[in-house]
Amino acid sequence: MTSADFTSDEMMTIAASRALSNSDVCFVGIGAPSAACNVARLSHAPDITLIYESGTIGTAPQVLPLSIGDGELCDTAVTTVSVPEMFRYWLQGGRVTVGFLGAAQLDRFGNINTTVIGDYDHPKTRLPGGGGAPEIASSCGEIFITLKQSKRSMVSKIDFFTSFGHGEGGDHRQRIGMTTRGPTLLVTDLAIWKPDPETKEFVVTSLHPGVTRETVQETCGWSVRFATDLEETPAPTAAELAVLRDLKARTEKAHGGSKKNGAES
Amino acid sequence: MTSADFTSDEMMTIAASRALSNSDVCFVGIGAPSAACNVARLSHAPDITLIYESGTIGTAPQVLPLSIGDGELCDTAVTTVSVPEMFRYWLQGGRVTVGFLGAAQLDRFGNINTTVIGDYDHPKTRLPGGGGAPEIASSCGEIFITLKQSKRSMVSKIDFFTSFGHGEGGDHRQRIGMTTRGPTLLVTDLAIWKPDPETKEFVVTSLHPGVTRETVQETCGWSVRFATDLEETPAPTAAELAVLRDLKARTEKAHGGSKKNGAES
């Protein structure tokens, strides 16, 4: 019961959602991670715990938040705590199983840059910065990354180490005293990637339906490795698509509805 | 409008209460300090802020609590916070103007022992210990001490430094990095004592009505200094006594009322 008619964005979100389970406690970023986490919650993982860094624990929004601090996150949460408590007891305390990160730049070892393009002190583009990412990357049990492939975002060398993935690969995490697993999954609009057990370099393990190796390589700034037992990602089921599209439609309606017409303040 | 008919305990509590003002934020211990703080609140200092280490801030009990965590402290508080928050934001944060301490043993420099009588590892008497006292003594703007005089409690050398007063006197506090004033007032059942501005030794500045220098010396284990301008403590006014006695009567009735008859569990 699959649907042939889906976008690569939908495939990315649904593939990411499948990696989450009922027993996960997820630290959720905005955008694609938020959609994936809530699709999981609304389909196969109804008891998943979603935490947003604004302090909302066990939240169950009916629509996707525009920011990490929308009111509905609090209204539907089991409890809402202060930001210091969030970062001390819940993140640093080691209670989060999965941290979801996006990236402006990503390298093959899951190291992420969301800080600057160019030189740090005199940047070509000043990006928002890391926010919670440096400690999400080190404190969560494992890290899932989602991003749309492009040569601009998947680069051989990132301009700034906003958050540490596997560093130079191998046991680099352990060598700098990290005890968590780091990036274990990369879901793009074209493929599913997992780190090589030894080198920790991301390897394509599954191509989304209709995607070729060439397309993956053309949209990636490093020389791509493909798993020997390369699989095809199961296409979104009709049920998965329905959950995602209903969520998006409710979100569109809700956020559209709260806009004022013509106000400029 | 004074009353000739009062006990030395009542004089002690009322003399201590007079040292408190509307703008004070008091960290209140159980027993005599609690009575003094609440008499102040119910008479000349209605806006005083009373904090109990159980986390109740701005509490206004109608009866004196038996413990530092009675329910009424919470019911009447402006807010009730966790114990870590109490010790970090409110005490260590420097927001308490006056800390009230009692003592099992006290020396002339306001150093206090509530830990052991005898050797620490093999004590003659194991007392409850310091609880909040070590940091109350260092973090509050100033420290008031109340205790009933006796040679057993007012000693030339305490068995254990539970909390630091003026150490060996002089600028000892500053020398160990303390920026607060330390003990500035000692109210006993017989007299009011204040530290000498230079040596920091407690000096009797006021005798309670009817008390002689001899009585003060006979009940104190060190050689007592009296101020040159020694005063007589004004006797409790009828209004002060009424407030204190009403409070005690309400307390007696309330705590009596919650006892069960004959239960032994």
Added chain:
Amino acid sequence: MAKSIPLAQAVAENLNPGDTVAFEGFTHLIPHAAAHEAIRQNIGDLTLIRMTPDVIYDQMIGMGLAKKIIFSYAGNPGVGLLRRLRDSIENGWPHRIEFEEHSHSAMANAYEAGAAGLPCAVFRGYKGAGLKEVNPNIRSVTCPFTGEELAAVPAIRPDVSFIHAQKADRKGNVLVEGIIGIQKEAVLAARRAVVTVEEVVDDLGTHTNACVLPNWTISAISVVPGGAHPSYAHGYYDRDNASYLEWDEIAADRDRFLAWMKTNVLEADPADFADRIKGLETAR
């Protein structure tokens, strides 16, 4: 995810001989029923942690179950001393316990650090205090910006923490309210956490910023009405001050203590606590 199970099972499954354990409660919500169950099961060689060890640790020490105690104020609140603890430290009856003593501020910070996953707590404390001369677990770090010497103590990380709370919902989320003390930290700092509650309800019906422990932070929940007695549960029943006063007499004598424990603990049951709060219930 927290299971709601009988207290005897919750204790048996979560507390082992030799464990480091915290039965926490700051005057309010002291988990008496859980401690009594541990005594009935005769689980010994324990390292007991609590800021304010009072009657329950006096009982556990008197029954010989404690190897060591880590504490900051060992008194019977509003009454006086702890006579069983004194008898152990002063006279070695039934055996001499080890003890590690801190200030309240140090213990509160150490629980906080435990909940925060840190190896130690850093705070401004112990200045001029005698405890740092006798407790090798009071050390210091230097602020790398100001050069100020700050106190450091090890984080508290119990094998298991026991707390009593007002209520749980049917999913096992737990509400603690009123004087919340150190209970959230005690739960989050521990490897396992057992909560006794007054009741289970459909909906906690509380404020969004109230102290709620999500079900996945708790190992087991047991419903024990009155389970804090003679401590109290805000909104359910008052503190039984008379029992605290009586304890001073009971604990004064070894034989009377043993007889009382036999009758009221060893031969009793968690269900007995519901009777003990009769007459203390608060209007709701």
Added chain:
Amino acid sequence: MAKSIPLAQAVAENLNPGDTVAFEGFTHLIPHAAAHEAIRQNIGDLTLIRMTPDVIYDQMIGMGLAKKIIFSYAGNPGVGLLRRLRDSIENGWPHRIEFEEHSHSAMANAYEAGAAGLPCAVFRGYKGAGLKEVNPNIRSVTCPFTGEELAAVPAIRPDVSFIHAQKADRKGNVLVEGIIGIQKEAVLAARRAVVTVEEVVDDLGTHTNACVLPNWTISAISVVPGGAHPSYAHGYYDRDNASYLEWDEIAADRDRFLAWMKTNVLEADPADFADRIKGLETAR
């Protein structure tokens, strides 16, 4: 004790040129009205602190009032980048601001340490992160028990903090509820604190463990209905997402930015905020 005074007076009395100031709010309860008043009064040379500097700091930077910014995430939440901040850092318009950049965890800990009266915050962070190479205020201490190297950053101690809250009672006690963010810490860490509120009520009518700031922790209170717009006040009005989207266009062009600021800030008034939330009010 907090006085309730007009916002213009509260800003004039508490914010001075050259101050280190935090206008805090974590998506929720952002003190827009207070920031606009500071802009109207042209109080400059400021060191701006905030975990999530968004539209208000973009506005203050664009108007040339900032000397330096200390932050952990500089974005327009849910929309994108901050174009006035970028123009300052990338092109020096209207001048180049200094910046000190941290992670959220570091900033949250630094506010906590400020509220706790400590000189620095100690936490587990920045492992493998590039910021510690470029920010000399990221240092370390060694745990004296385990030898683990922990991160340390200076405590945040603003000269003055501004927050927006739902309500105050007539004595000046302030209630913050919902997503409470870092507001309690921002107030307690600061030498002075100014709070704008939606309304003043007889009784806060809230939970005993809710986030309440006692009146003696606050320097001044100003009643400004809608004062968080286009952010939101939980229980009063919703977030004006459209305004955040529009800001991206307004801030993209220097002239359009200046014209917008003239009309909507310089020639406006705190009372205008009440109009801006029309149609966004939540059912109560």
